[in-house]
Amino acid sequence: MYEIVELLNHVVARQAVTSRPGAVPTKGGFGSAPPLDLDALELRDEFLAAFGSEYVELEAAVMSRIERPARVPLGLCTCGTPVSCEFDRVAAECPACGDWLSRAEAVHAAREWLESTWLTPAEIEQETRSWGTPVRSGRVRTWRWRGWIAPDGAGRYCLADVLRLIDRQAAEAA
Structure with missing residues (x-):
C-alpha cells in the first residue's frame, strides 16, 4: 500500500510543479523523465493489481460511507x-x-387509486402497515362512531378518507 501512495504523491507533485507531465524540476530548470501519465482507470488497475481483495473491501467500505441522495x-x-x-x-x-x-x-x-379504493377495517389495517403508519381496525371503527368517516353499503371505507385522518392526526400531534 505504501508504494501506491508514494506513486500517487509523485504523480500529484509532478503535475503541481508543471503542466507538462513527465517534466521534473532540476537545478537548471526542468529536465525530462520517463512520462508517468496514468489516468484514473490505469491508476485503479495498478491499485487492484497490487492489493486485490483488500482494495475491493476498502472500496466497499468507502462507498458505504458516502452519503447518496435518498x-x-x-x-x-x-x-x-x-x-x-x-x-x-x-x-x-x-x-x-x-x-x-x-x-x-x-x-x-x-390520488386516483386512493379515491377509488374501498377497504374493510381489517384490510385497512393490513394496507397501512406497509405505509409505516399502521391504523388498527378498531381506530377505523372509532372514527366511524365519531362521524369522521362513513362506510359504503358493504361496510368498506374509502382509503383517501383514512389517509386524510392520518394526516390530520399527525398535524395535531406536531
Whole structure:
C-alpha cells in the first residue's frame, strides 16, 4: 500500500510543479523523465493489481460511507416495474423498458387509486402497515362512531378518507 501512495504523491507533485507531465524540476530548470501519465482507470488497475481483495473491501467500505441522495418510490411503470428516483427529481426512467415516469403522473395515479379504493377495517389495517403508519381496525371503527368517516353499503371505507385522518392526526400531534 505504501508504494501506491508514494506513486500517487509523485504523480500529484509532478503535475503541481508543471503542466507538462513527465517534466521534473532540476537545478537548471526542468529536465525530462520517463512520462508517468496514468489516468484514473490505469491508476485503479495498478491499485487492484497490487492489493486485490483488500482494495475491493476498502472500496466497499468507502462507498458505504458516502452519503447518496435518498431514493423514493415514484410508482409503477406501464410495464409493471417499480420506478424510483432521487427525492429532488421530477421524473425517472424505468429500468426495464426505458419509459419515463414523472412525479406529477405518479401523484395523480396514486390520488386516483386512493379515491377509488374501498377497504374493510381489517384490510385497512393490513394496507397501512406497509405505509409505516399502521391504523388498527378498531381506530377505523372509532372514527366511524365519531362521524369522521362513513362506510359504503358493504361496510368498506374509502382509503383517501383514512389517509386524510392520518394526516390530520399527525398535524395535531406536531
